[in-house]
Amino acid sequence: MAEDMRSLVNQTVERFGKDRHRLMDIARALHARLGYLSEETIGHTAQALGIHRVEVRDMVSFYSFFSRKKQGKTVIHLCNAVVERMKGADAVGRAFERELGIHFGETTPDDAITLHHTACIGLSDQAPSALINGIPFTNLKPEDVPGIVKAIREGEDMLNMPQAEVDSNVRRPGEVIFAPMERGAAIRKAINMTPESVINEINKGRLRGRGGAGFPTAMKWDFCRKAKGNAHYLVCNADEGEPGTFKDRAILQECPDLVFEGMTVAGYAIGAREGIMYLRGEYEYLLPSLERVLAKRRHLGLLGENICGCEGFSFNIRIQMGAGAYVCGEESALLESAEGKRGAPRDRPPFPVQKGYKGEPTSVNNVETLCCAARILDRGGEWFASMGSRDSTGTKLLSVSGDCEHPGVYELPYGITVKKLIDMVGASDAQAVQVGGPSGRCLAPKDFGRSISFEDVPTGGSVIIIGPERDLLECVRQFTEFFVEESCGWCVPCRSGTTILLKTLEKVMEGRGSRSDLANLEKLGKTVKTMSRCGLGQTAANPILTTINGFPDLYEARIKHEEYTPAFDFKKALEVGCEAAGRNLELEGIHV
């Protein structure tokens, strides 16, 4: 048995060329075969790669999809993010617990099924949703649960279950992303131009990154192209982890060719021979169809050597799977992860365009950005720049979820007002709109006249509608909890600050807070924002800060009149001490 395992590890490590940079793939392959990664597996892997076992353990322990304990043959990940809970995920969760006779985090006694909660899996428009051994299940109802559990127990093919279905849910296609394009059209245009004029065309379109930060794409490519290195890399960021974002999913379902087209054009522009698509672990179900598209493109000469007959232009794409960590969407953490390490953000400078993947110049671009780039090559920068608003050209994909009649993906020109958007999606009575996910901002009705654009209210795509009946502070609490879970732990303001924010917010919500707690929330929130190393910490206080600003009455209504209130209940705290030492508060006449 032990020998079997050693040879399995050795074979797997061989398969990935004994390359330490491929540790993520090695660990994923072993995890898929063995169901978990024991200390023994970790030790063998380290030995086979010739690295220290702590390097392997360090990496494995970071990702939520890797278990170091034995798990059931079937693993259920039920999403319990904010939108899911609006749609009844708690009841579905209870139904699973009842049906399986276990709690979340546990495995059935016969080692058959393990039950976990997970953050947003990119199916918020079809909530409640779950991944069962990686297969997406959508629109779940408590009544579905017994049938699903029975099918698992009887070893049926889960793909045949009626709930195992993902609708791409494109409600409104636009001209940039969800429009037809002939395979290779953009590449053929590009190779008839110099890389510099390709970049110039993107510049004419004034394209800005769709992944969140809005950096001008032409400038990024130009920096990368000019940076010196042994090789250049192009990375497509398909980690889409911001709760309520699922627009890249729709692209990867509906028009994967356009993304690969964009990656190839970018590769040509920056002088890369290798492109990597970093696909979040939650989207593993998309992998087979994406691999098919890649094979097809290789067959058509759109990838590989001398692409489209262009002498010397070689470009290949490989898909790197992630393993469940929101922070890996941050570009430097993503690169660490793609190199087979824990996904901890790097210090900058140097920026990825200077030292990125394997220390070489790398351009990291969002899925949607690359689609826009391909379209610009096909239709011209001027055409692209004619759409949108002053500083935000083109269209934007918005993934709308929550309390609305028509959740789904909308491709709309930049500059649309929140008011118009909520009318379109059937949510005119919204209490609040969370734009940009938890890391974005919460807009109150007085702000609904503002526009979705880089110059006003930017978003990576997430739009979560919070209806009139919702407890908004409960949503804020869950958003804050998300950051507590996902902080990589490197900086104190983010690691500890998010927890203190959560505790203080809970104190206020339970009616035990005072005015000084509100002041502390604001003060600490600003510290976390300004003192954290990466975008996660820099935005983690946004749910609290933007609602204190937009909805002060909600907070005011819950605080006490006293200037100060203690953080905990003395009596309860002392009772624990009495119990531990066999004493009794009342008998000893102690008053608190």
Added chain:
Amino acid sequence: MTKPLVATGHFTGCFGCHMSLLDIDERILDLVQLVEFDKSPINDIKTFNRPVDIGIIEGGVSNSENVEFLREFRKYCKILVAIGSCALTGGVPAMRNTVPLKECLQEAYLDGPTIVNGVIPNDPELPILLDRVYPCHEVVKIDYFLPGCPPSGDTLFNAIVALLKGDALALPYELVKYD
């Protein structure tokens, strides 16, 4: 003019912060010129019997007695300054927070390898432990915080003098850099 009154208190800490206070060396003579010490372990005055201007406290809050005395400090002191990691965050004693109290006591008094016929102390004279070790500001309002383990004598001296004179506290970088 009467001199401002200063009290100092020690809760769940190691007394290192008080030692640091003594580390101001001969400047303690300056300090005595400026202030009068009331309740403090330094002079062994045990109870408050008049309002005090500044209270300086070391250590976190781990038991019923700490809670009682800290509340007393808040009641008598116009300004309360928490000093040192233990007072600010719970510090080293708060390492027990990662283990449930009962397990801690069992390990310390019943199951430890050197224990013969152990009992968990339960004399009514002893304070009752809280479930966790808390920082002072979670029990009473604290006006100022001075981090450090311990804050250096210079930090403490500068801070007290600034407070007495009503000046803004300006500490050089070396005094607030901890790693």
